[in-house]
Amino acid sequence: MIYFSTNKSSIPVSLKKATLEGLAPDGGLYVPSEIPRFSPEEIALLEGASFNNIAFAIARKFIGSDIPPDQLTDMIDNCFNFDTPIVELESNTFVEELFCGPTLAFKDYGARFLARLTGYFAAEEGKLITVLVATSGDTGSAVAYGFQGIANTRVVLLYPSGKVSPLQEQQLTTAGGNVFALEVKGDFDDCQRMVKQAFVDPSLHKCLTLTSANSINISRLIPQSFYYAWAALQLKERYGCNEPLFSVPSGNYGNLTAGVLAKRMGFPIGHFIAASNANDSVTRYIESGRYDPRPTITTLSTAMDVGNPSNFARLRYFYHNDYTSMARDISGIAVSDEETRATIRSVNERFGYVMEPHTAVAFRALEMYRSTTGNEEKPGILLSTAHPVKFLEAIEETLETTIEIPSNLQGLMEKKKSATLIRPEYNELAAFLNRLDQ
Ligand SMILES: *Cc1c(COP(=O)(O)O)cnc(C)c1O
Numbered sequence: 151m152i153y154f155s156t157n158k159s160s161i162p163v164s165l166k167k168a169t170l171e172g173l174a175p176d177g178g179l180y181v182p183s184e185i186p187r188f189s190p191e192e193i194a195l196l197e198g199a200s201f202n203n204i205a206f207a208i209a210r211k212f213i214g215s216d217i218p219p220d221q222l223t224d225m226i227d228n229c230f231n232f233d234t235p236i237v238e239l240e241s242n243t244f245v246e247e248l249f250c251g252p253t254l255a256f257k258d259y260g261a262r263f264l265a266r267l268t269g270y271f272a273a274e275e276g277k278l279i280t281v282l283v284a285t286s287g288d289t290g291s292a293v294a295y296g297f298q299g300i301a302n303t304r305v306v307l308l309y310p311s312g313k314v315s316p317l318q319e320q321q322l323t324t325a326g327g328n329v330f331a332l333e334v335k336g337d338f339d340d341c342q343r344m345v346k347q348a349f350v351d352p353s354l355h356k357c358l359t360l361t362s363a364n365s366i367n368i369s370r371l372i373p374q375s376f377y378y379a380w381a382a383l384q385l386k387e388r389y390g391c392n393e394p395l396f397s398v399p400s401g402n403y404g405n406l407t408a409g410v411l412a413k414r415m416g417f418p419i420g421h422f423i424a425a426s427n428a429n430d431s432v433t434r435y436i437e438s439g440r441y442d443p444r445p446t447i448t449t450l451s452t453a454m455d456v457g458n459p460s461n462f463a464r465l466r467y468f469y470h471n472d473y474t475s476m477a478r479d480i481s482g483i484a485v486s487d488e489e490t491r492a493t494i495r496s497v498n499e500r501f502g503y504v505m506e507p508h509t510a511v512a513f514r515a516l517e518m519y520r521s522t523t524g525n526e527e528k529p530g531i532l533l534s535t536a537h538p539v540k541f542l543e544a545i546e547e548t549l550e551t552t553i554e555i556p557s558n559l560q561g562l563m564e565k566k567k568s569a570t571l572i573r574p575e576y577n578e579l580a581a582f583l584n585r586l587d588q
Contacts, residue, residue, distance in 0.1 A: 151165060151182055151183065151186070151211070151212055151213070151214045152164065152182075152183040153165060153167075153168040153180040153181065153182055153183065153368060154180070154181055154182075154183055155174030155175075155176050155178035155179070155180060155181075156174075156178040156179045156180075156181055156463045156464060156466075156467045157174065157176040157177055157178030158176075158178070159176040159178075160174040160175045160176040160178065162183065163180070164216065165212065165213060165214075165216050165267075165368070165369070166216060166271040166274070166275075168180040168367075168368050168369070169264070169267050169268060169271055169367065169368065169369040170268065170271055170272070170275075170279065170359075170361055171361070172361055172362045172363075172364075172366060172367045173362075173366055178463065179366050179368075179460075179461070179463050179464045179467075180368040181368070181464055181467055181468070182212060182368075185411060185414040185415060185468075186208075186211035186212065186415055187414075187415060187416055188207075188211075188415050188416040188417070189416070190416070192207075192416075193383075193416055193417065193418070196379075196383060197383050197386065197387055198383075198387055199383070201230060201234050201376070201377075201380050202226050202227055202230055204376060204379050204380050204383065205226050205229075205230060205373070205376040205380075206222065206223060206226050208372070208375060208376055208379060208412075208415065209222060209226065209372065209373075209376075210222065211415075212372050217267075217270060221270070225263075225266045225267075225270070228266065229262045229263050229266055229373070230259075230262075230376075232250045232251050232252075232258075233250050234246065234247070234248065234250065234377055234380060234381075235247045235250065236381055236384050236385070236388075236531070237503075238389070239497075239501050239503060240500075240501065242391070242527065242528070242529045242530065243516070243529075243530055243531075243532075244381075244385065244389075244394075244529070244530070244531040244532070245503070245509070245531070245532055245534050246377060246381045246531055246532070246533050246534060247534050248377060248533055248534060248535055249534060249535065249536050249537040249540075250537075251292075252295045252558070253288070253291040253292050253294075253295050253321050254536060254537035254539065254540055254556070254559070255288050255291075255292060255453075255535060255536045255537070255540060256374075256377075256405065256533065256534075256535040256536070257288055257289055257291075257292035258292050258295070258296065259373050259374055259376070259377065260292070260365065260370035260371065260373055260374055260404070261289075261292035261293050261295075261296030261297075261363065261370065262292075262295075262296040262373075263369060263370070263372070263373035264296065264363060264367055264369045264370045264373075265293075265296040265297040265300045265303065265363075266300065267369045268281070268297075268300070268302075268303055268361070268363075268369070269297075269300040269301055269302050269303050272302035272303060272359075273301060273302045277302065277359050278302055278303070278304065278359065279302060279303050279304075279359050279360075279361055280303075280304055280305075280306060280358050280359060280360050280361070280583070280586070281293065281297060281303060281304070281305045281306070281360075281361055281362065281363045282305075282306050282307075282308075282345050282348055282349070282360050282361075282362060282583075283305065283306075283307045283308070283345070283362060283363050283364065284307075284308045284309075284338065284341035284342040284344070284345040285307055285308070285309050285314075285322065285338075285341070286309070286310065286313070286314065286338040286341075286452075287309075287314045287315070287318040287322075287452075287453070288318070288453050288536070288540075289363075289364065289365075290307045290309055290318075290321075290322050291318060291321030291322050293305060293307065293363045294307060294321065294322055294325040294329045294331070295321065295325055296363075297325075297328065297329060297363075298325040298326070298327060298328070298329055299327055299328065300328070303328060304328040304329070304330070304586070305325075305328065305329045305330065305363075306330045306332065306582070306583065306586075307322060307329070307330070307331055307332065308332045308334050308341040308344060308345060308579070309322050309331065309332070309333060309334065309341065310334055310336060310337045310338050310340065310341055311333045311334060311335050311336070311571070313337060313338065315540075315543075317539070317540065317542075317559070317562075317563075318540075319567065320562050320563055320565065320567065321562065322569075323567040323568055323569045324562065324565035324566065324567060324568065326568060330570070330582075330586070331568065331569040331570070332569065332570050332571075332572050332579070332582060333569040333570065333571045333572070334572055334573075334574050335571065335572070335573050335574060336573075336574030337574075340574035341574075343576075344574065344575075344576050344579045345362075345579075347576045347579075348360065348576070348579060348580065348583065349362070351576075351580065353580075354580060354583060354584075357584075357587055358583060358586075358587070364460070365402050365404035365460060365461060366460050366461070370404065371404055371407060371408050371411070371461075371464075372408075372411075374404065374405055374408030374409075375408045375409070375411045375412040375415070377533075378396065378408065378409045378412035378413075378417065378419060379412050379415070379417040381394075381396075381531055382394065382412070382417045382418045382419050383417070383418070385529060385531065386418060389529070391529035392418055392529075393418050393419060393420035394419065394420055394528070394529040394530055394531050395420050395421050395422070395423060395516065395519070395525075395528055395529070395530040395531070396409055396419060396420075396421075396422050396423070396530075396531055396532075396533065397422075397423040397425050397512040397513070397515050397516040397519070397530060397531070397532040397533070398422060398423065398424060398425060398512060398532075398533050399425050399426075399451065399454060399508040399509065399511045399512040399532075399533065399535055400424050400425060400426055400432070400454060400459070401426075401429070401453055401454035401455065401456040401459065402456050402459045402460045402461050403424070403432060403459045403460075403461040403462050403464075403465055404460075404461040405533065405535070406422060406424055406461075406465065406480070407461050407464050407465045407468070409422055410422070410465065410468055410479065410480075411468075413479065414468070420528065421479060421480070421481065422479055422480040422481070423480070423481050423482075423483055423512075423515050423516055423519050424436065424480050424481070424482045424483070424515075425483055425484075425485060425511045425512045425514070425515030425516075426454060426482065426483070426484045426485070426511070427447075427449040427450070427451045427454050427455070427484065427485060427486075427487070427490070427511055428447045428449050428484065428486060428487070429444075429446060429447055429449070429454065429455055429456055429457055430482070430484035431443045431444060431457065431458065431459070431462075432459060432462055432465075432482060433482030433483060433484045434482070434484075435462075435473060435482070436473060436476060436477050436480055436481065436482035437477075437482060438473075439473040439474070441462075443457050443458035444457050445457050449487050449490075450487045450490050450491070450507045450544050451490065451507040451508045451510075451511050453508060453535070453536070454508060454511070481519055481523075483515040483518050483519060485510075485511045485514045485515055485518075489514050490507050490510045490511055490514065491548045493505070493510040493511075493513055493514040493517075494506075494507065494510045494545065494548045494549060495548060495549060497510065497513060498549055498551070504538045504545065504549070504551065504553060505534070505538065506534075506536050506537070506538045506540060506541040506544070506545060507541055507544050507545075508534075508535045508536055508541075509532065509533075509534040509535060509536070512532040512533060512534075513532050516530045516532055537556065538553050539553050539555055539556065539559065570582065
């Protein structure tokens with residue numbers, strides 16, 4: 151399989167190059183030259199298959215002969231060593247819980263797969279890859295734990311001091327080994343500015359091979375299609391539901407784009423609901439065909455506070471820039487903080503289920519879609535992107551309840567923090583990176 155840039159002026163590359171580079175030289179995002187298709191017979195054979203077998207079947211089509219099958223199998227088993235539960239809330243409404251990985255958020259799927267592919271390709275090239283990330287929380291922790299112990303890779307992550315939650319800070323600073331945390335005495339924008347400068351600093355590139363691990367990387371996107379295929383096939387097998395609606399809480403739109411890939415591959419998926427918070431540039435585009443990104447607004451569902459989503463270019467590319475064809479597959483619905491809080495309360499009362507804010511946005515959007523289109527009977531599934539414990543403050547403010555801390559977290563809270571404190575100045579980052587090789 152060959153990968154093109156959405157900007158169409160870079161030369162096509164292999165998956166190895168697309169993975170190690172991240173962004174194409176022309177500033178575009180890599181996309182597969184064609185989306186692989188599964189025939190109805192192939193899909194039928196996957197009904198009842200395990201998550202990892204479905205993951206393998208899909209990964210094979212994107213990877214081709216670049217990784218031998220037995221090694222790919224090992225990689226997938228090592229990557230997805232946790233469950234992907236599907237919970238029935240009420241008849242015809244389901245939650246896919248994507249928060250059972252090591253950092254309790256769906257970003258584990260993308261980060262763990264990307265880490266293993268990066269390690270594999272780096273070893274082939276005989277290189278040590280340094281992954282540099284600025285994080286305001288969730289991405290950094292998934293990357294830290296995703297790359298932990300992966301040979302031929304190391305991670306340097308920058309986070310703003312005092313601006314991440316205590317749980318997030320533990321996740322960012324305790325992976326150890328090949329993962330280095332830099333606590334920056336500044337804000338997230340400082341961290342991002344310093345990382346950007348490192349990528350264009352020629353003196354660093356003499357001795358380091360730098361790459362980023364954000365959601366523009368195609369190898370972070372591919373594994374996110376696995377759980378759409380899994381859910382669609384499980385709903386058919388266990389509940390006889392065909393072609394369900396998927397409601398996807400969206401920020402950078404990587405998750406939704408992966409869903410579109412799964413549908414195009416031929417998996418039985420009906421329609422998508424792009425659920426956003428007040429940062430609604432894409433939901434407005436789907437309605438009007440006009441894209442006018444606005445400054446980011448802070449909301450309760452913080453991981454979706456994105457004014458100008460990075461994966462939107464890819465989504466548009468898959469629909470040939472035609473918003474009417476996008477709107478046939480995707481409906482955009484924006485949900486306010488007030489509605490989000492009301493939803494957290496009503497879901498808890500009706501089903502005794504505790505939902506964190508991002509998942510609640512998806513639930514509310516599904517309800518709104520069903521009532522405005524009269525599609526009350528259509529089976530629907532919402533993607534739950536984080537465990538409630540990750541957004542404890544927001545939930546405890548809204549519900550008068552306490553949340554049980556999952557057992558794998560208790561060990562985490564006891565680990566010793568290891569981070570290097572630096573000032574928000576580029577030369578401090580450069581000095582740290584140069585010292586790594588000594
Ligand atoms: C990152 C994130 C999202 C948004 O996912 P995108 O792929 O950026 O649209 C939603 N919920 C949570 C909890 C996240 O961490």
